[in-house]
Amino acid sequence: MHSQLRVLRVLVEDNPGVMARVSGLIRRRGFNIQTITVGPSTEPGRSRMTLTVDAGHAEVDQVAKQLDRLIEVIEVEDITDAPTVSRELLIAKLDKVPPAVEQYGARLLAAGIVELTADSETVEDFIEFLKPFGIKELARTGPVAMRRSA
Amino acid sequence: MTGADMVLEALEREGVEIIFGYPGGANLPIYQRLPAHPKLRHILVRHEQGAAHMADGYARATGRPGIVFATSGPGALNLVTGLCTAFMDSVPMIAITGQVPTAVVGRDAFQESDVIGCTQSVTKHSYLVTKVADIPRVISEAFHIAATGRPGPVLIDICRDVQQAEGGEFEYSYCSVLPGYKPALEPDPVQVERAAEMLAGARRPVILAGHGVILSHAEQELLEVAERSGTPVGTTLLGVGAFPVQHPLALHMTGFMGTGWNIKAVQNADLLMMVGMRVDDRVTAKLSEWAPKAESFVHIDIDASEMGKNVRPHLEVVADAKRALKAMASQVKPPPADRGEWLTQIDAWREEHPLKYSRSNGHLQPQDVLIDMYRRCKDDAIVVADVGQNQIWAALWWNYTKPGLFINSGGSGTMGFAFPAALGAKFGRPDKDVWCVAGEGGFVMTAQELSVAVEHQVPVKIVLLNNFSLGMVRQFQDDFYGGVRSEVDLTVMPDFVKLAEAYGLKARRVDKYEEIKPAFDEAQATPGPFLIDFRIDPEANVYPIVPLGKGLDDFWELPNGA
Ligand SMILES: Cc1ncc(C[n+]2csc(CCOP(=O)(O)OP(=O)(O)O)c2C)c(N)n1
Ligand SMILES: [Mg+2]
Secondary structure (H helix, E strand, C coil): CCCEEEEEEEECCCCHHHHHHHHHHHHCCEEEEEEEEECCCCCCEEEEEEEEEEEECCEEEEHHHHHHHCCCEEEEEECCCCCCEEEEEEEEEEEECCCCHHHCCCEEEEEEEEEEEHHHHHCCCCHHHHHHCCCEEEEECCCEEEEEEE | CCHHHHHHHHHCCCCEEEEECCHHHHHHHHHHHHCCCCCCEECCCCCHHHHHHHHHHHHHCCCCCCEEEEECCCCHHCCHHHHHHHCCCCEEEEEEECCCCHHCCCCCCCCCCCCHHHHHHHHHHEEEHHHHHHHHEEEHHHHHHHHCCCCEEEEEEEEHHHHHEECCCCCCCCCCCCCCCCCCCCCHHHHHHHHHHHHCCCCCCEEECHHHHHHHHHHHHHHHHHHHHHHCEEECCCCCCCCCCCCCCCCCCCCCCCCCCHHHHHHHCCCCEECCCCCCCCHHHHHHHHCCCCCEEEEECHHHHHCCCCCCCCCCCCCCCCCCCCCCCCCCCCCCHHHHHHHHHHHHHHHHHHCCCCCCCCCCCCCHHHHHHHHHHHHHHHEEEECCCCHHHHHHHHCCCCCEEECCCCCCCCCHEEEEEEEHHHHHHCCCCCEEEEEEEHHHCCHHHHHHHHHHCCCEEEEEEEEECHHHHHHHHHCCCCCCCCEEEEECCHHHHHHHHCCCEEEECCCCCCHHHHHHHHHHHHHCEEEEEEEECCCCCCCCCCCCCCCHHHCCCCCCCC
């Protein structure tokens, strides 16, 4: 992984405009969002984000520190170097469904549409594998991640 | 109680005494109820930018948040420069703006603008209020956020229908905790001990003090640490006054227009302790050439994100400057026997690189104006400077011995700041003499506020250092851009004496050295505001200065024979 890339788990208040605040800050500081996923957390009124951010020319610890300055950010955890599990979801519409997509742990979701949940690297490999079969449409969620239990 | 009354009631509960504002369609309900709250004094400005700078000056002079009202759209957007000025310099401010009614938000209604979006990167936090019941909580949170930790401006955008809505009984509780906001205040004792040890182990230490020292009232603790450890202290532009300039350990101002002896000390130090400052590019000049001999950096700041943002410290102390320095003061050790050598060396640099100016061309010199002004004010007046050459002269040619007496827009460098900010400072500190030092270029950017000075007879004395040009830019063009003078000429300007008279205040013009004293005498003898148009040497420059893009070592001084 490029050394400027950081993976962050962020807990935020579920207020209107929080996404704009987070993404606005990242833009304004010269960082760049590679992936962003957001959904409800276990705590009511709070959302969980997983961000992959390129720190650009900044010191890499700045990403978490700057996010932490936002009042609506409750918690930031930089898990780039931590032992984590990470998964993303891919769905793809194909001209022709290849045989044995199951090898990759993928499955047929509907006629001509396959689904795979895996770490991002495996998802990349899978896309390469699909290319010769004609990809009509493709959607990826970007990764969600958490630390492994100690 | 209506939303409008709730806003005003909440401000009263927070101890607000003065509001700087301007009405319009989207804050009419608040203005309708304002006369019913006579404890809240309102100053009708002549431009919303003026309101923001007045609130800023008020906050810097009193330590209490400055309050601003503006209407939606153009009114709120006129605050942006003022919010940014306060944000860059960590000044507590609360701006309450009217927004179009909730039902039409997002429909490009008349005077609708996305104020939250437009101000996000220049506020510490902001709120869009769409429910009347949220008003008390939002205002209490805003005060807590604006005034604690690293202070800053907070914007509250309230839809007009919400101001008008009936909100039931008013209950107010002061906010003291927020889940996502926990300013670090207490220093880690282990780090403090380590910092004291590092200071004791250094042979050529230097402390640099920034605005954070002034904001946290840590000047006494700083003095103790410096004196007990025998460490010389310089300040940033915003830190001017944090350490008495005439103290034997004082290095005066640092950075790209800092004093020669400060620059020499920083460039030769083996340890730098930065307190309450951001270590920005105006402090370091070319970063890779800054403090090349420093073996260690200690950084004390309340904002964790400042650690390593520009310079990676060997020791980080994330804490309030006052608490950190207080803890350190009891632990620092007396200087080692050879400290005298370092201090003697600094004294030699002070002799070798004094602040200088020349009177050889017969023109009135800005330094002579400032020196006379200092003689009559000593340590008791507040000086609010604008931006440009006037700002640096005002920073360098007064011997500030106390914090809070020199106010200027350091981080944002906002021309037009000084005059409204001086009015705000005087509203907040009627017991202090307040002087505004400005260039003619910056002054006319917010000169409309002369009406406020006259209407309220605010006895601010305006010292125009009129050099008939955008002096600082002219100097940069002369020195660093091949001498091409491009669009910096300001010879066509109003007659400032007549301008002042048109607004209704007294004024006087000064061209000669001999006229400085009588002009100041008259200004001081005149109740109310007074303007002096000092027509200074149009070629006077700021020295020392470091050429843009160069390291501190390359600083230029007043050319010989000038
Ligand atoms: C609003 C704004 N516009 C432009 C600048 C860039 N700038 C910095 S100093 C300066 C010249 C200021 O001229 P004047 O107010 O006459 O002060 P002087 O330098 O002559 O003392 C300019 C244009 C600025 N700081 N702020
Ligand atoms: Mg000028």
